[in-house]
Amino acid sequence: MKFAVLCFLLLGDHDMYSGMLVHSLDSFRAAVYEHAVIFPADRTKILSRDDALKVMMKNLNVYKQQTELASLNEAMIIIFPEYGLYGLGWTRQTLAPYLEYIPDPNVEMWNPCNKPSVYNSTEVQHMLSCIAKHNSIYIVANMGARLPCTNLDPKCPRDKQYQYSANVVYGPSGDFLARYFKFNLYLNEDYLDKPNKVELSMFDTPFGRFGTFTSLDIMYHDPAISLIEKMNITNIAYPTAWVDNLPLLSAIEFHSAFAEGTHINLLAANLHIPSAGYHGSGLYWSTSTSIDAAYYYNDSKNSNGSLVVETLQPIIIPSPNERFIKNFNALTRSKEVKFTSVCDRGSNIKTHEIKINGDVYKAVLLQDPMYQLEVCNGNLCCRAAVETGIAPGELYAFGAFDGMHTEGERYYLQACVFIKCANNTLESCGSPTKVSSSYMGKMAFSGNFTTKYVFPEVLTSENGVPGLMTKIWYYMGDLIIDAGLNGATLSISLIGRDYSRDNLA
Incomplete structure (x- = not known):
């Protein structure tokens, strides 16, 4: 199966960053x-x-x-x-x-x-x-x-x-x-x-x-x-x-x-x-x-x-200025990746609004095994090439949020998320769930964040118990999975914090 975007993002010398650590x-x-x-x-x-x-x-x-x-x-x-x-x-x-x-x-x-x-x-x-x-x-x-x-x-x-x-x-x-x-x-x-x-x-x-x-x-x-x-x-x-x-x-x-x-x-x-x-x-x-x-x-x-x-x-870390370099590089590198709203599938896939922890995300619902997608919210555009085995009756959402988080604590959040919906309905997307039967085969995931402070999350489920998938690539702002996840997929996310905008009215 061709997976051009993954190949594009996975190319390059993984040892390039080894001098950082x-x-x-x-x-x-x-x-x-x-x-x-x-x-x-x-x-x-x-x-x-x-x-x-x-x-x-x-x-x-x-x-x-x-x-x-x-x-x-x-x-x-x-x-x-x-x-x-x-x-x-x-x-x-x-x-x-x-x-x-x-x-x-x-x-x-x-x-x-x-x-x-x-x-x-x-x-x-x-x-x-x-x-x-x-x-x-x-x-x-x-x-x-x-x-x-x-x-x-x-x-x-x-x-x-x-x-x-x-x-x-x-x-x-x-x-x-x-x-x-x-x-x-x-x-x-x-x-x-x-x-x-x-x-x-x-x-x-x-x-x-x-x-x-x-x-x-x-x-x-x-x-x-x-x-x-x-x-x-x-x-x-x-x-x-x-x-x-x-x-x-x-x-x-x-x-x-x-x-x-x-x-x-x-x-x-x-x-x-x-x-x-x-x-x-x-x-x-x-x-x-x-x-x-x-x-x-x-x-x-x-x-x-x-x-x-x-x-x-x-x-x-050789220099404090180098600590966030692989996040920062994504700000310019992401511009090199050419995505359309829904590559190879036309533009008829509907964008929905889903609520996660009180924040309203723009999202696309996924049930098919392979997508190459872009979804935008505000100035943030999230891009993903996904090859996954979504189990019958299960639903996933690929979404973006760019704005002030105000439920409980207040802070400026940018997030690109791929999450398991609690059941097979739109209304359940964003609700907590610990159960999944779907697996992630391959993924390349990035966003044009305005901040260098980006945190990559991967949460899996094994018999209904959440766990971490630690063997991933997070390289120059791209979260890359090329060997599948151990356990079923609950969420794969890039959480960006733009601290400079926390005090916006």
Whole structure:
């Protein structure tokens, strides 16, 4: 079967980009723990500090056990999730007993395990420090922070303290190395304060320099892209509380895509509360033209948390200006590819509107095995050459979106998507589904994005369980599949973020 566009896009020297990524001879073992958090019995009640500590110590005891297990597996760093010490669903008053004062490690060196009495009511920091010390490991955990303020500060809250979601980092001797206060809050996190300015939090290890941020931060330029691009960070420790938001924002789906699009090692630890949609953790690392991963995805309501341990290699980028070069090249290269609206099939295929996560996409519906298509929305045109085995009764949509995403959080999004519809109706396209019987044989996929920040996603299904297809080509802005997918196809997408347009009215 002729597949001219795929041949055109697959031609060329795949080694051309190999100089962009240098694997060091050194490697390191890393771990993330997806934690089934132990909640307090009643989150509507204001507890005493002692009762709040009892809740957190139950979770910290799990952290201790998992750190010991990670250490036995030779892990050198372990990441724990956001809200892992006390769970979700607070008011400002009910959260307060769980908070601790966290000093600035850039101002004062401190080892909480060795000197627990330097600051009052820092029991959590003391235990985290001791867990790190006793296991000779780096620990990154998320906890609640409070910083006192006075009326001299015009932004000081009425209760005279700022309340933050904080990442804390401890070294293998128990030293307090770094802190980070979450900058981008979800709308329902009204019990937390947003820092007056964004922090770029980093720490050094023998196996590379790390940055850290939290959950929703990954969707915005600051601090995520600033750390990666301006500070040339190639390792991110990422505690998160991420709801699995299919079809485009499953945790393993987007986090792996972010690692590939930015060429980093992303160590992502999520909560494990499947009944509320919180699950999906992993270690994701970029290769020269693809993504690899070790991850945990279990949405069974009776499932437990899990430890993921894998060997990673430090990523070396010769220059910060080269980090996004293969995305950027697509801006000019895509103009060389000549597409008509519906190649070889006339122009009678109808364009529809479908809604995905609140955004209205222009889309073409697919049921036949082979297409060469272009679909446009606004200034974005998405192009695909597809050879697929679509099962009888199944329907796919190939679509484009170029505009402001406003459902929940607000950000400017450009997206080219190939998604499985929940059933064989137009109305179901964009609805979440985990079931597919269709396979992808070959695909070449690109778009004329106005941004160089493009993240390639491939999500598959095996017996109704989503998984990642990691052996793909993502080369000079083209997402290429030339050997088929392992598992049935749920979605194949290019997610572009034009950060410069986030503040548009």
